[in-house]
Structures are given as structure tokens and as C-alpha cells.
Amino acid sequence: MTQSLKLPLRLIALAFVTVVLQEAVVSQISVFGVSADLTPLVVMSVGLLCGSMAGAIMGFGTGLFVDLVLVQTLGVTSLLYIAVGYWPGRLRELRDPAHGLVPLAMGAAATAFAGIGMALIQFLLGVDSPVSLLLAQQLVVTILLNTLLSLPVYGLVRRVLRPVLPEDPHRRRRRGYATGGLSPLQRPSERLGPVPRSTAR
């Protein structure tokens, strides 16, 4: 199997296992009256590890799969998860955050975005359930629960994807420290090859 196919295949398998586990197990475990939702955390982790394009595609695929499996309105979850995967990817591409707690903050943001976004779309589609204090409380508890789970989920996703990642952020950073910020391939002297004698002084 070529290297270029390994990452998409792992992402498909990851989305499949996540959705099945979420529906069959995690959704049926209630903590303080709510259940954790692993799907936005996995999509966010993929965005942080693989970049914006892979994150957005993973978000679309996972969301569509969730809508299909739960017999919900198609397109709602996929629309939200595109952003959940895309923005962590952009953060990685633009800032390359090194702090170990970044997945924690991104997990909270991803869950909040998915929860509030779902509420907004449901209102637009005409679901008769105005905002109440209880719904707001449940959203806050879900965000807290997911925030606690975001680090282990990110760690697991990284473990699954690391062998096929073209560039693992942690590995790249470690290499950066050892070589003064550049990989050997990027050093001008090595890229250009040996200097010709005629021009050497």
C-alpha cells in the first residue's frame, strides 16, 4: 500500500470506530444528566494533527456518518464538523502552537461550537424548543465533560495517526530545537550542494 493511501484509510477507520463507539457506548453513559460526545474531539484532533484540509474533510465525513447512523437530517452535523476540523487545522498551519494544553482549549471550543451551532440550525429548521436555562446548563456540562476528555482523545488519535503522518508537529519541533529551526534538507549549503572550485575563494 502506498504511503499516500495510508492516511486516508486510517482516517476512514478512525471515523467509523468513533461513531460506532459513540452511539453504542458513550452516548448511553450519563454523567450529571448528559453524555460526552467524542466525535467533535476526534475531528478537532485530526485538524490539529493533519491540517485544515484533512480536518475539514474528516469533519464532513464524520458528520455525514453521524447523521446517517442516527437517522437525522442529513447535512446538519457535517456542516458543523467541517468548521470543527478546519479551524484547528488553520491554527496549526498559521501559529503551530506548541503548548501541551492546546488540545484542551480546542476541545472546549469545538464542543461549544458544535453545541451552539446545532442549537442555531435546529431553530432555523423550526424545532419548537426555545433556549432554556436547563439546555444552557446541559451544554455547559457537556463542554466541561468533553474538555476533560479532549487530552486523552487527542493522545489516542495522535497515537493512531503518528505512523502515517507526513509531519508530526512534536517530531518537527524536536528536530527544530536540534538543528536551529531548520531540517538538514532545508539548509542552503546542503540544498545547493558543494560550492564549485572556480567560484571558491
Added chain:
Amino acid sequence: MRDKQVRRRRAVLGLLVAVSVVLLTAYFRESPNSPLHTVQRGIVEVLSPIQSGASKALKPVRDVAGWFSDTFQAKTQRDQLQKEVQALHSELATAQRAVVENRQLTKQVGLDNSIGVDAYHPVAAYVIGRDPTLWYATIEVDKGSADGVRVEDPVIGDGGLVGKISTVAPTVAVVTLITDHSMAVAAQLQDRGGDTGVLVPAVGNPDQLLLQDLPRTAAAQAGQEVVTTGFKYSQLESLYPPGIPIGQVSNANRDALANDGQVQVNPSVDLRHLDAVQILTSPHAGGQRAQVP
């Protein structure tokens, strides 16, 4: 090179958003027998054995997590139940007298009161999936049209009404719970007058129900049972058989009753912890119905 990457990224993002919006719009406008719904049911059908297997294999994990969660609530519930037992003992004596009286009266009017859930041909099913969001109160069960399950069949579990079947595939079905915003059940208060109303989910509170359209003079009290009425009016017949417990009155505020004709009801069934349910595949098998005058 960089411009090309940016253009490609934007194109992919735009494409994904566009596909999502098109799917959303198409699905929302389509009827339940349209191609998108059919494809969705097909995929659910294919995935149901995997979901069912995962659900059964990982039940111990759920049980362990549930045990911790339940232990927190157990102490509070014990104290509350002890008080309830004391109150129920005194009610029992009154109720036993009423049962004897009821038996005699039933014989007199010639009603067959022996009918139980078995008469409605229940099909036992395991819960294999659950929606994690608050917006869709649905569960998936491992029985479908191959077992005689049809859309609109009532679903009971844990001694009370759970909901009704909303989608059916050959080996899997989706149950819409009574706490879903789309549900409304004709229900009867077990008070002296047997007042009837319509049970709907409380807006913004998915764990609470409201019994509406009650007579302003209804003698509703906290703790009273609420059951299905199973009405029949000409060709119009309730989806649910009569007498299935739905919940207990939790708050019978006199002002709310006088002004809005409604009381709050707590569901009898713990809808968050359902493992197995029964689908009543012949809900109109019983001959006994509350007749609407």
C-alpha cells in the same frame, strides 16, 4: 505555488460546505420515502449488526460507568423512597378496597379487563444506539420490519411508555422518545374524575412532560399516576393502548391548572438508561377503549 495551495484549500472547503447545504435542503424537503431517506435506512440496516455487536460487547463498560453514576444518586433516592413507602402503605388500603369494587363494577358493565400487554403482541428489543444531543430524542433498537415492527408502533419499557417507532428497516428501528418535541400523547390522570389531556414535552426541558388541556376543575395532586387513554372516536383511534403508565404528576400548581389547564409530569421510565424495550406490534388488539362521547 502558495497561491495554488490557498485556492485549492478554499475550493475544497467551499465544495464541502455546498454539499452539506444541498444535502440539508434536499433532505428537509423530501418525504420519508424519498431516495435520500431510503439510502439512509439502507446504511442504518447495513451498520445495525455492527452497532448491535458493539453495544452487547461493550455492555460491561457501560454498566461499570453506570454503577458509579448511580451510586451518587442512590442515597438521595433511598431517603425519598422511604418517605414514599410510608405514604403508599396508607394509600394501599384504600386502593385494595377500590380494586374489589372495580372488579364488581367491571363484571356488571361486561368489560373484559383481563387484557394485558401480551395481547398487543410485544416484541422485545435491545437498545443498540442513542443520540447524544438534546435535539433528537431518539434511540435505535435491534428489531425491525422482519420482526413485525411497523412505523407508529408504541414502545414501552421499564414499566412505562417510552415512545413510538418513527423509522423502520428490516432489522433495525428508530424509536422517537416521549420527550421529543414532535410527540403528543392522549393521557389520563388517575384522579377521581379520570380527567384527560394531552401530554407533551416541556419546552426547553427534555426530562419533563406537561399534561395540558386538563379541565380547570381537575383534582390533580403531586404523585398521581398518568396513563394513556387509548381513545377511539369514529375512525380515529389513539396510537397507544389504554392504561400504559406514562409518569407521575410532579407539580400540580393550582394557578397553572386554573389558568393554563396543565400540570407537570415526570416520566416513569428512566429514558437515559434504557437497555431493553418492548414494541407493541398490535396496539389495537385489545377490545377495551375509552370511548369519546
